[in-house]
Amino acid sequence: MDIFSGLLLGFQTASTLTNFAYCFAGVLLGTAVGVLPGLGPIATISMLLPFTFGLPVDTALIMLAGIFYGSQYGGSTTAILMNLPGEASSVVTTLDGHEMAKQGKAGRALAAAAIGSFFAGTIGTLFIVIAAPVLSSMALSFGPTEYFSLIVLGLVTSMVLTSGSLLTGFGMVLLGMLLGMIGTDVNSGAARYTFGSPDLLDGLNFVVIATGIFGLGDVLANLENERSRSATVAKVSSLFPTREDWKRMSAPIARGTGIGVLLGVLPGAGLLLSSFSAYALEKKISKHPEMFGKGAIEGVAAPEAANNAAAQTAFIPMLTLGLPGTATMALMIGALVVQGVQPGPNILSEQPALFWGLVVSMWMGNLMLLILNLPLVGMWAKLISVPYKYLFPLICVFTAIGVYSIRNSAFDVYLMALFGVLGYVFRKAGAEPAPLILALILGPMAEEYLRRSMLISHGNAGVFFSSPVSMGTLLIAAVLLVSILLPGFRKLRQEGLQEVD
């Protein structure tokens, strides 16, 4: 199927009244939950997951994508209006975005973010349309060794890019892999780490863990410091960017989009790297670098565009290889598996309507965000100012119902409570949980591919260096690891992440 008939099929799938309505509902709900302070995309998606359970696969997937964009966009609104980033990648947005808000230019900052995001989303979608089929057909020739090496690269990048130390990131990856081993081993049928409990034979459900660590863990951390939660929300002024704004932000948006499109595809590299390198680039090439951090519109537009472009192209490894590049994508895979879809290179040929429908609805979701959210920004600002004491019991209820409804199991609710406490402990101990989440889903895949590779090669580990793709991937991973140990890069990474802190 060529691209045009694919897109046509996609438009047919995405523009049915039902799918359009659910895309809309997803964007709206995603934004509503995403603007709430402290709820990043992962917590938002896992809370809203039960809304998609009763739907047919394509509708559910389209709604999920809408929720995903909505939650991301909602996060930028909170970052600009309250100086509270919902996730690491919107930290850069607070630097100049909140500064603009303090100067009474909140509306223009929000508009810059929305316009930048929409442009980047459009280009990102086009990139998927062109790149995904190519990569899909390439991926069909990948064997277990290539997959294993790609997983290693993904885990290494996620470690290198966490805000804590490399050693901590490594520990979190290992812990995630161990958690992924709980359950029945597919090859031997042995029950591993089940402690004799029949509830653990199927393994830990990914969504349960993510909801516990990110949703509940956040509630617990906020409650501990309830008194210190600041609740000042900046007023939203005129939304229209001035002619001067347009001039200043158009080139940064284009550059940010370019950076995001490229970095988003890398497994594990994710949104954080793209948004902060876009910011760093703008600051470097600007004629007025001293303006950054004091309300420069370039400092909002570029990272927001980069962020959104990367969020878009992060779908590529997930859809074509079945490998999630970010913790959020891992959650999307978890959601797909609940729906009975296994993402991978076959999805394009076996379920073209699903694939193309998703791609087209991505773009529609971005468009809806733009035309829906700017006029509604006053409503979102009101929602942000709901006091936390009313908010957190509702978050508890939604997470608990969501987790229970995955397989009608009270055991999963207990498990989520346990992982909430663990998520709180991670936060206190300065251990970023994103690598753990990624490893939880990639770990079992890594083991499976390692086993198959070793079986094919009769136990010879040299097999990972015999194919060019596998060797190249491992080489990149090694260079990343070595470079982070070099003092120069180390300093750069620390500075970069400090700027983000």
Place this chain on the structure above:
Amino acid sequence: MKITQDLVQGALFSIIGLVALVMALQFPLGTPNRMGPGFFPVVISALLLLTGIAILMRGRLGKSEVIAMSRWWPIAIVTVAIIVFGFLLDKLGLPVSVLLLCIGAGTASITFALNWKAVAGAVAFSAACGLLFVTLLGLPIPLVGSWLQVLAVR
């Protein structure tokens, strides 16, 4: 002794790593050619144990941030409220369990006050949840749980 971030991380990783390693050693290891169910767990848990020890050693060198605990009871209350919710969900039905969770978790806030407004809000929210999740979305959770049904029959 001051509790530092490195101490917590190191202790968490090494204890879990050690326990997992001891358990993994009971699974058949297999050969590199045909890996048994124990092979991967042994490698990963051993690495986790080593990482934990390395972080503990790094913590001994100093410079790790000290963890300050200000209030632990909200954490206990919310956790227990959610566990109780899971236990009661099919016994009391969705609306009643949601009501209990709302009010139970709410007590964790420093500004909590049990007045008629809060209760009315929680009741309305519970009813809305029942309507939304059970009636509209069709999640297989009872509106009236098994315990309440027994009462009604008598």
